[in-house]
Amino acid sequence: MNNRNLLIINGPNLNRLGKREPGIYGAKTLDDLENELEELSEKLLMGVSFNQSNNEGDIIDLIHGAAGQFQGIVLNAGAYTHYSYAIRDAIASVDVPVIEVHLSNVHAREEFRRDSVIAPVTIGQISGFGFDSYKLALHAFNNQFKGDAI
Numbered sequence: 001m002n003n004r005n006l007l008i009i010n011g012p013n014l015n016r017l018g019k020r021e022p023g024i025y026g027a028k029t030l031d032d033l034e035n036e037l038e039e040l041s042e043k044l045l046m047g048v049s050f051n052q053s054n055n056e057g058d059i060i061d062l063i064h065g066a067a068g069q070f071q072g073i074v075l076n077a078g079a080y081t082h083y084s085y086a087i088r089d090a091i092a093s094v095d096v097p098v099i100e101v102h103l104s105n106v107h108a109r110e111e112f113r114r115d116s117v118i119a120p121v122t123i124g125q126i127s128g129f130g131f132d133s134y135k136l137a138l139h140a141f142n143n144q145f146k147g148d149a150i
Contacts, residue, residue, distance in 0.1 A: 004145050005047040006138065007070040007096075008037060009062050011078035012054040024104050026130055033131055040135055044142045056084055063090040063098075071145070073098040074137045081106075081116045092121045097144070099137040102127035 010030065013020055018029035034050045041048040049070070051062050059077065066073055073091075075098050080087050091098050100118055105128030119125050124140065126133045 003071060004045060004142075005049070005070045005072075006041070006141055007062065007066045007073045008034075008048055008050045008134070009059060009073060009075045009077075010050075010052040011059055011076055011080050013078055014076060015052050015054070026103070028131065033134065036131055037134055037138065040138055044138060046138065046142065046145075048138075056080055056086060059087055060090040063087070063094060063096075066096045067094040070096055072096065072141045074101055074134055074141075075099070075118070075122070076101045076103070076134075077118060081118055083117060085117055088118045088121055091118060097141075098122045099140060100125040101133040101137050103130050103133060104128060 015030055017033065018027055030052060037048055037050075053059050053062070059080065063073065063075075073096055075091075077084065077087055077100070081100065081102070098118075098121070100116060100122045102125075106116075116125065124137075126136050126140075129136060
């Protein structure tokens, strides 16, 4: 088994990328994001697996299922970021490091988007760089895999 496998989880409304508020989220689609991350992961000699769900329970099941299968999770929990204590508890229940990502700069948007209930149980948060937020997370995990501290 490759010991450099990441699970990429996209939460609610990320399936609408390219259609939903393109002024904030851009014109590229979720398929575009996955293709770009697949290309980068190959260069970094990592495996990646992609999942998207609009359902909180599905996201929790994916996090639980990552234990023993993946060495890291890149999670864009969408709006669940701001209020899902269930996802927060799922992250805390597994021994898999999680990096929280957001396409937009959540700290420069509406007040409610500035609070993350999941951030305290992740190893880091990256926001505001569009697709590069995810790419930065892959690079951070790559550094960790090489033994460099995150």
